[in-house]
Amino acid sequence: MADSFLLSEKLATDLNKVIPFVEGISLKIAALTGLEEKALQVKLALEESLTNAMRHGNKLEPQRLVNVSIDANSERVILDIHDEGNGFDVENIPDPTRRDLRDVPSGRGIFLIQKLMDRVEFYDKGSGVKMIKFFSQES
Ligand SMILES: Nc1ncnc2c1ncn2[C@@H]1O[C@H](COP(=O)(O)OP(=O)(O)OP(=O)(O)O)[C@@H](O)[C@H]1O
Ligand SMILES: [Mg+2]
Secondary structure, three states: OOOEEEEEEEEEOOHHHHHHHHHHHHHHHHHHHOOHHHHHHHHHHHHHHHHHHHHHHOOOOOOOEEEEEEEEEOOEEEEEEEOOOOOOOOOOOOOOOOHHHOOOOOOOHHHHHHHHOOEEEEEHHHOEEEEEEEOOOOO
């Protein structure tokens, strides 16, 4: 069994591709680490960030691409997702647990990503996001 994997792909904008793609990655991470729960956490974060890249970044325009790179080994996974949009105001993301937003059923993706991953960094005005999850048993 390989003890690492690298992947670099340009995905066309198509929301139907997100689930099969993230499922494949999750299986690879589970096989690599033996940590099913962490693999599922990475899957969810990747699903949210790809959905954001396609919907908000690429405005669901099929010819626009999302660049995905994944660098995984038994210690950690680094994911980089970059869309072809204009980004957003990354300094002012509303907290979806705020009392007045409690009943708003959207605006939860980034919050989830930040809970699930150990490091999350937006770049290129938010059209890119780099995320890291560590696989040490303690956390
Ligand atoms: N890649 C991106 N490009 C442009 N804007 C983005 C991007 N990612 C997020 N945003 C902006 O940040 C907001 C918050 O994103 P978040 O994923 O938290 O919520 P949402 O996508 O609106 O709803 P949900 O993810 O709960 O379905 C989005 O509504 C959008 O305005
Ligand atoms: Mg979202």
